[in-house]
Amino acid sequence: MSYVLNNGPRPVAPETRARVEDAIAKLGYRPNAIASALRGGTTRSIGLLLPDPRNPYYAELAQAIEQQFSERGYLVLTGSTYYSRILEEQYRESFIARKVDGLIVSSGVSLAHEQALGLGEQPVLVLDDAPESVNVSSIAPQNHDDAAAAVEHLQRHGHRMIGCIGGLAYLSTESAHIAGWRNQQIAAGAPAGDELVSFADPSEAGGNAAAQLLLSDHGRPWALHGHRPSALFVSSDVQAVGAIFACYELGLRVPEDIAIVSMGGTKTAAFTIPPLTSMRQDIQFIARLAASHLLDRVVDASANTLRRRLRGNLVIGHSCGC
Amino acid sequence: MSYVLNNGPRPVAPETRARVEDAIAKLGYRPNAIASALRGGTTRSIGLLLPDPRNPYYAELAQAIEQQFSERGYLVLTGSTYYSRILEEQYRESFIARKVDGLIVSSGVSLAHEQALGLGEQPVLVLDDAPESVNVSSIAPQNHDDAAAAVEHLQRHGHRMIGCIGGLAYLSTESAHIAGWRNQQIAAGAPAGDELVSFADPSEAGGNAAAQLLLSDHGRPWALHGHRPSALFVSSDVQAVGAIFACYELGLRVPEDIAIVSMGGTKTAAFTIPPLTSMRQDIQFIARLAASHLLDRVVDASANTLRRRLRGNLVIGHSCGC
DNA sequence: GTGAAAGCGCTAACAT
DNA sequence: ATGTTAGCGCTTTCAC
Numbered sequence: 205m206s207y208v209l210n211n212g213p214r215p216v217a218p219e220t221r222a223r224v225e226d227a228i229a230k231l232g233y234r235p236n237a238i239a240s241a242l243r244g245g246t247t248r249s250i251g252l253l254l255p256d257p258r259n260p261y262y263a264e265l266a267q268a269i270e271q272q273f274s275e276r277g278y279l280v281l282t283g284s285t286y287y288s289r290i291l292e293e294q295y296r297e298s299f300i301a302r303k304v305d306g307l308i309v310s311s312g313v314s315l316a317h318e319q320a321l322g323l324g325e326q327p328v329l330v331l332d333d334a335p336e337s338v339n340v341s342s343i344a345p346q347n348h349d350d351a352a353a354a355v356e357h358l359q360r361h362g363h364r365m366i367g368c369i370g371g372l373a374y375l376s377t378e379s380a381h382i383a384g385w386r387n388q389q390i391a392a393g394a395p396a397g398d399e400l401v402s403f404a405d406p407s408e409a410g411g412n413a414a415a416q417l418l419l420s421d422h423g424r425p426w427a428l429h430g431h432r433p434s435a436l437f438v439s440s441d442v443q444a445v446g447a448i449f450a451c452y453e454l455g456l457r458v459p460e461d462i463a464i465v466s467m468g469g470t471k472t473a474a475f476t477i478p479p480l481t482s483m484r485q486d487i488q489f490i491a492r493l494a495a496s497h498l499l500d501r502v503v504d505a506s507a508n509t510l511r512r513r514l515r516g517n518l519v520i521g522h523s524c525g526c
Numbered sequence: 527m528s529y530v531l532n533n534g535p536r537p538v539a540p541e542t543r544a545r546v547e548d549a550i551a552k553l554g555y556r557p558n559a560i561a562s563a564l565r566g567g568t569t570r571s572i573g574l575l576l577p578d579p580r581n582p583y584y585a586e587l588a589q590a591i592e593q594q595f596s597e598r599g600y601l602v603l604t605g606s607t608y609y610s611r612i613l614e615e616q617y618r619e620s621f622i623a624r625k626v627d628g629l630i631v632s633s634g635v636s637l638a639h640e641q642a643l644g645l646g647e648q649p650v651l652v653l654d655d656a657p658e659s660v661n662v663s664s665i666a667p668q669n670h671d672d673a674a675a676a677v678e679h680l681q682r683h684g685h686r687m688i689g690c691i692g693g694l695a696y697l698s699t700e701s702a703h704i705a706g707w708r709n710q711q712i713a714a715g716a717p718a719g720d721e722l723v724s725f726a727d728p729s730e731a732g733g734n735a736a737a738q739l740l741l742s743d744h745g746r747p748w749a750l751h752g753h754r755p756s757a758l759f760v761s762s763d764v765q766a767v768g769a770i771f772a773c774y775e776l777g778l779r780v781p782e783d784i785a786i787v788s789m790g791g792t793k794t795a796a797f798t799i800p801p802l803t804s805m806r807q808d809i810q811f812i813a814r815l816a817a818s819h820l821l822d823r824v825v826d827a828s829a830n831t832l833r834r835r836l837r838g839n840l841v842i843g844h845s846c847g848c
Numbered sequence: 849g850t851g852a853a854a855g856c857g858c859t860a861a862c863a864t
Numbered sequence: 865a866t867g868t869t870a871g872c873g874c875t876t877t878c879a880c
Contacts, residue, residue, distance in 0.1 A: 205866085206859055213860080217865060234646065237623040238569065239857035242560045242872050257589050258793070263580045270579075270606055279620055282604055284592055298601055301559040324556065408797040449797045471580070475730040475771045477799050528875055529850095535876080539849060561873035564856050851880080856873105863868070 209235060241303060249279040250306040250498065251299030255287050259406055259442050260472040261487075265310065265331070268491030276499060278305070287372055289313045300324035306498045311375055327501035327509075329494055333376045334511075341501070341510040343493055345485050347377050350516040351384025351437070354465045354483045356392075357518060358435045361525045363463060364394040367418040367425060367433035369443055371406040378403075381439045381467060399424040400433060404443065411443025415450035419462065434462065435524075441468035444480050448523070459525040469519050479521035490514065531557060563625060571601040572628040572820065573621030577609050581728055581764050582794040583809075587632065587653075590813035598821060600627070609694055611635045622646040628820045633697055649823035649831075651816055655698045656833075663823070663832040665815055667807050669699050672838040673706025673759070676787045676805045678714075679840060680757045683847045685785060686716040689740040689747060689755035691765055693728040700725075703761045703789060721746040722755060726765065733765025737772035741784065756784065757846075763790035766802055770845070781847040791841050801843035812836065 207216050208224045216224075227233070241247040250273060254262045270280045281304060283295030292314050299307060307324075310331040327341070334342035358366050368385045371378045382401060389396035402417045404410035417423050419432050426432055438444040444466035448458055456462050458478055466473065469484020493512065501507045520526050529538050530546045538546075549555070563569040572595060576584045592602045603626060605617030614635055621629060629646075632653040649663070656664035680688050690707045693700045704723060711718035724739050726732035739745050741754050748754055760766040766788035770780055778784050780800055788795065791806020815834065823829045842848050 207866095210859085215865070220866075235623050236564075236625065236857055237620075238560055238563045238625050239872090240859075242558075242564050242856090242874090243858045243860085245859095245872080247560065257579060257592075258582065258585045260580065260582075263585050267579050267606060279603070279605075279624070281601070283601075284589060298559075301557050302601070303558065303560050408793060412797070445797050449799065452799045471730060475734070475767050477771065477774045532875085537849070542850075558873055561856090562875075564858085564872090565874045565876085567856080567875095849880100852878085854875105854877080856875090858872090859870100861868105861870085864866085 246305055247303050248277060249281055249302070249304050250308065250502075251295070251302075251304040252280050252282045253285055253292060253295055253299075253307070253309045253312060254282060255285050255311045256406070257282070257284055259440070260470040261441060261468050261485075262310065264470055264487050265491065268487050269308065269494060272491045272495035273499075276495060278499070285311075285313070287311065287313060287375070300326065305502045308494060308498065311377060313374070325505075327498060327505070329498050329510075331490065331494070333380065339509060341497060343490055343497075343510065343512045343514065345377075346513050346515050347380030348384040348387075350483050351381040351439075351467065352388040353384075353516075354467065354518060355385050355388040355437050357481070357524060358437065358463055358465055359388070359392050359394065361435070361463060363435040364392070365425070365429060365431075365433045366394065366400070366435045366437055368401045369411060369414040369418070369436060369438045369447060370401060370403045371410075371439045371443070373403045378439060385437050395429070397428070399428045406440050406442060408442055408446040408449070411438060411440075411446025412450045413446070414443065415447035416454070419450060419454055419456065432462075436462060436464045438464060438466040441466050441470045441473045441480065441482055444468075444482070444523075445472065445476055448476055448480075459523050463525045464523040465518075466523075467516075469516070473519070473521065476521075476523070478523050481521040481524035481526065482519050483516040484519045485514065485516050568627055568824075569625050570599060571603055571624070571626050572630065572824075573617070573624075573626040574602050574604045575607055575614060575617055575621075575629070575631045575634060576604060577607050577633045578728070579604070579606055581762070582792040583763060583790050583807075584632065586792055586809050587813070590809050591630065591816060594813045594817035595821075598817060600821070607633075607635070609633065609635060609697070622648065627824045630816060630820065633699060635696070647827075649820060649827070651820050651832075653812065653816070655702065661831060663819060665812055665819075665832065665834045665836065667699075668835050668837050669702030670706040670709075672805050673703040673761075673789065674710040675838075675840060676789065677707050677710040677759050679803070679846060680759065680785055680787055681710070681714050681716065683757070683785060685757040686714070687747070687751060687753070687755045688716065688722070688757045688759055689737075690723045691733060691736040691740070691758060691760045691769060692723060692725045693732075693761045693765070695725045700761060707759050717751070719750070721750050728762050728764060730764055730768035730771065733760060733762075733768025734772045734775075735768070736765065737769035738776070741772065741776055741778065754784075758784060758786045760786060760788040763788050763792045763795045763802065763804055766790075766804070766845075767794065767798055770798055770802075781845050785847045786845040787840075789838075791838070795841070795843065798843075798845070800845050803843040803846035803848065804841050805838040806841045807836065807838050 402414035404414035473480035724736035726736035795802035
């Protein structure tokens with residue numbers, strides 16, 4: 205009987221309970237969550253859309269979010285979108301069809317264009333700058349200002365020619381990073397031309413390739429300025445790992461020849477050689493906030509959406525020259 | 527009507543089909559996968575149990591497996607167990623209750639003890655040494671022999687005193703790695719005592735701590751042998767990252783002062799400084815084999831289980847001295 | 849080629 | 865305090 209398993213909404217005599225539990229054990233009964241979900245209207249699951257589990261930033265985010273929801277009795281279904289609009293929509297449809305109770309999207313590509321269009325009735329939380337729109341909550345880093353602060357730190361060390369390694373150009377996070385770099389450079393009267401910017405795959409290999417382009421004596425910075433940048437602002441920790449490796453291959457010392465600052469602040473950043481100076485997002489905090497807010501909206505569909513921007517925190521390593 | 531959406535098992539007149547598709551668009555109809563699963567008996571989902579998404583080895587494994595199943599129209603539900611038996615069992619119950627069509631377990635803790643006990647009717651695939659038992663397939667690295675081969679490579683470079691950094695001692699993979707190291711050392715007449723072994727958390731921090739223990743002049747190797755090991759065999763790439771970092775902190779050069787070889791062969795290993803020599807598992811191959819085999823068993827419940835051992839492939843970097 | 853209806857395993861609202 | 869049953873939204877069998 206349903207009431208015994210769920211400590212049901214109505215009382216059960218201890219003798220009956222024992223009898224039922226007996227039968228459960230004897231028959232090897234397993235509850236069927238599918239049937240329960242169909243009837244009860246809740247799956248106790250939420251969908252999480254992330255670009256790539258191999259990027260340590262998203263790996264940490266996934267683990268933190270999973271932990272938060274798991275503690276609250278929810279299962280997190282994770283879909284990897286690889287920055288592809290098609291995959292993102294496929295997973296979104298799949299999650300909605302599976303009746304997740306809520307949806308969290310990080311670095312989403314398509315949501316910006318058609319928020320309301322195909323969203324289903326579930327509450328949605330975006331972990332980026334989200335377009336103004338009803339029924340979509342957002343928790344986002346202050347990408348522009350954080351990037352500017354990171355660049356400013358390099359400027360304080362005396363650097364003027366600071367190269368910039370970005371991720372995929374069409375992501376709002378990336379354009380905000382680049383804008384932060386550019387505005388901070390302009391504010392300091394330092395060079396901010398496109399020859400100093402290189403977009404690349406958000407991976408070690410991508411960061412490596414981009415750094416090669418910016419630092420080698422065949423690169424465009426050298427061609428236009430007669431020398432290489434003395435510092436790099438890198439849009440993610442993974443790419444920074446690749447950038448440090450590029451310096452190693454080119455025989456450039458970090459930070460003596462090239463200073464590096466990156467965005468992310470993952471655990472990975474603490475174990476590079478030298479340790480990275482990195483703009484840290486408090487992922488645990490984001491995850492806690494995300495879980496408690498989204499579940500509030502799950503429970504009470506009329507609850508207000510949330511719009512929150514979080515400032516990062518520059519963790520000082522040795523890669524900046526400090 | 528059901529037949530139009532599924533190109534159903536029975537034909538539909540084009541005129542009817544159009545009429546139905548019209549209604550679908552007009553009413554904003556979304557299929558309910560829950561109801562479909564309850565009726566149809568298949569959820570088109572499989573459960574994946576991994577210890578930790580932040581470990582790049584499991585991140586790569588997760589992405590490869592997800593991709594394989596996604597291509598075949600299956601959703602992968604991932605649960606992170608953090609090497610905890612309790613979490614592992616919770617997720618297993620949750621997956622079974624949700625009627626996954628199959629289950630993949632990597633680095634499982636509890637499965638060894640009670641395979642058949644609570645498994646549900648779904649086919650199970652273990653990505654480790656699995657105990658002999660019906661209805662459990664397994665695809666496993668040749669942990670012992672691969673470890674021995676890695677150690678032998680260090681011996682070929684002339685190293686005799688080779689330290690060993692292991693992961694969590696109670697995992698079968700780990701005991702196999704340690705045994706491989708020990709047997710290879712004994713075969714070469716080289717030291718293989720417990721003072722050269724350090725177990726640690728499978729993370730950068732864990733590898734760092736373990737390496738400090740083995741390499742510092744307060745460490746037990748030094749106390750017993752009067753000098754530090756000249757090389758380290760490390761059980762995972764993440765730990766090797768931490769070990770390299772420890773060398774950096776101790777002022778030891780890799781590979782001149784300390785040579786390092788690790789197990790894993792992840793992408794991470796290619797971007798350390800210097801690049802790691804690492805025993806690579808072909809994760810893409812494992813994922814393909816896992817998906818095709820498991821789905822065979824999903825489709826035909828009477829299909830044979832699979833028991834496969836895969837030999838690793840030593841990828842030469844610079845950390846070994848080559 | 850199409851319509852109608854049974855039933856998957858639960859939960860909650862009806863009974864008693 | 866317990867027994868019984870309608871119905872969640874699909875798929876599939878049965879009847880036409």
